[in-house]
Amino acid sequence: MDAPTDITLHQKSRVLEVEYPDGARYELPLEYLRVYSPSAEVRGHGGPMELVTGKRDVGVDKIEPVGNYAIQLHFDDGHNTGIFSWEELRELGDNYEANWKEYLARLEQAEASRDQTRH
Template sequence: MYIVTKLHYHQKSNILDIYFDDDKHFALSCEFLRTHSPSAEVQNHGAGVKLVLNKHNVSISKLEPVGHYAIRLCFDDAHNSGLYSWQYLRTLCVEQAQLWDKYLQRVQAHKESEHSVPIKFMP
């Protein structure tokens, strides 16, 4: 199990630096963190992950430690539910490229479906 030893938020770039006890360091954007929130709202209560859109400019307004095992990220779009456990953060860090690619594919599919028009046949 990995433990976060330091978090550093860069307000100008909206990047959160995450340092772990094995001397690994990662940087995640606020957009990535917001679109991959562990909250029930985003995780959609077991019905699959909800597609969160238009978070390009979201930023973190507050970091709230939760014991010695997690952090609550309060975003400036009023989203503040969901605890980012150290394990969840590590997963996001290690799998960032794959998770981001999958997210972008879902966004593209959503955009394509928005432009499709159902055809109605009249008798």
């Protein structure tokens, strides 16, 4: 998988823009990247995928390269264990609409919210 030609973090709109050499371009909301993080605790290695809630306003404090194959996003909620490979980012971009629809359906089924609950 080719590395992206450009990765831009848009803090204000909370979007990670990823462009590939073949012209493919994705605007991936940070909330989407957070709830589909490739980390073990979110992806449910050994069990079902965790339903991550309350991340509508999540941001990214820092992006770190991981070798020549991935980036690590440091989310402002403290989550930073997901390594997003170039292939993973491409897959998340290609499948955004279906994934997002599935996520919203899972939220509704669980009667959960994209908004952070206040205690």
